[in-house]
C-alpha cells in the first residue's frame with residue numbers, strides 16, 4: 290500500500306529519541322533543536338491583534354506584500370543586499386520551502402550534492418521528488434569545513450543543485466564568505482543551482498554569517514523565523530529565488546501549500562522588526578552554553594577537534610567509549626537521564642558521533658554535565 294518513495298523515507302532519529310525520552314522520568318533534553326526562549330512579546334501581541342482583526346483567510350500564495358517587503362528590508366539591513374520582493378515566496382516554515390526548491394529544480398534521476406554530515410531531513414526531501422543524493426564527506430580533522438574541491442569532485446553532468454547549510458546542523462560550522470562565493474562560481478560552471486539553508490543565520494558566535502545572495506542571484510536561499518526568533522511552532526519561512534524560477538515556485542506554492550497562515554505573516558513582520566539588541570542577548574546566552582559544553586566534552590576526553598561557531602549544536606566523537614554511538618546514546622539516556630542524538634541521523638560520516646544541542650537552559654546543561662561526569666567516571670575505555 291505504501292509507495293516506494295514513502296518507504297524510502299528514513300525516520301528522524303532525534304524525534305524517536307525525543308519520544309523515548311518523553312517516556313522516561315527526569316530527562317535532560319540535549320537532543321532537540323528547539324529554542325527554549327519565548328518569541329519577542331511584540332510578535333505575540335501582533336499575532337493576537339491580527340487574529341482579532343479577522344485575518345484568518347487565505348493570502349496570496351507568495352505571501353502578504355508587507356511581509357515580503359519586510360524580508361527584503363532585512364536583507365538590505367543585515368547584509369547590504371538588494372532583493373526584489375517579487376523574488377520572495379513566503380512559506381509555512383523553511384521545510385516547505387525546501388520541498389518547493391527541490392520540486393522546482395530536480396527531475397527524477399537528477400543529482401543533488403550535499404555534505405555528510407548534513408541536516409537529517411535533506412536526503413528525504415531529495416528522494417521525495419525522485420532525485421539522487423551525492424554526498425561530500427566532511428573531515429573532522431578539518432573542523433567539518435566543506436572544501437570546494439571536494440564539491441567539484443562530487444559534481445557531474447546530472448548535478449542540478451548543491452544543498453548547503455550554514456550555520457550547519459549538526460556541526461555548528463559557519464561557512465566563510467569566500468567558500469560561499471567559490472561554491473556559487475562552481476555551481477554556475479556546472480549549470481547547477483545552490484540551494485542554501487540559512488535558517489540558523491543570526492545565531493553565530495565567533496564568525497560572521499554571509500548570505501549566498503551577496504555572491505549570486507542564481508541561488509535559492511531559504512530562511513525563516515523558527516530558530517532566531519524561537520518561533521518553531523508558528524510555521525513561517527521564506528525563500529528567495531532566481532527571477533527565472535519565481536513563476537514555477539509560485540505555481541508550486543499555490544498548489545501544494547496555498548499559503549502560510551495569514552495572521553502569522555503579520556507576526557513575521559513584527560519579528561523582523563525586533564531590535565538587534567534582543568538577538569545580541571540571545572546569541573550571548575547560546576555562546577555561554579556552547580562554551581560550557583565544549584569544555585565538558587574536553588574534560589570527558591572526547592574528541593571535539595573544532596569549535597562550533599553557530600546554530601546550537603556540536604558533534605562529539607564517542608568512538609573511544611564502549612559500543613557504537615547508538616549504544617552510547619542509550620547509555621546516556623538510561624543511566625544518566627541525558628538525551629542526545631546519535632550522529633548516524635546526520636549521515637554515515639557522523640556514525641561515531643553524538644550531537645549535543647544547547648538549546649536548553651544553562652542550569653540544565655550544567656546538571657547534564659554533572660550526570661555525565663559521574664557516568665563517564667565509571668565507564669572503562
Ligand SMILES: Cc1ncc(COP(=O)(O)O)c(C=O)c1O
Pocket residue numbers: 322381382383384385408454457458486488512513514515521525526
Ligand atoms: C538545518 C535546518 N533546516 C531547516 C529546519 C526546519 O526549520 P523550519 O522550522 O523553518 O521548518 C531545521 C530544523 O531543525 C534545520 O535544522
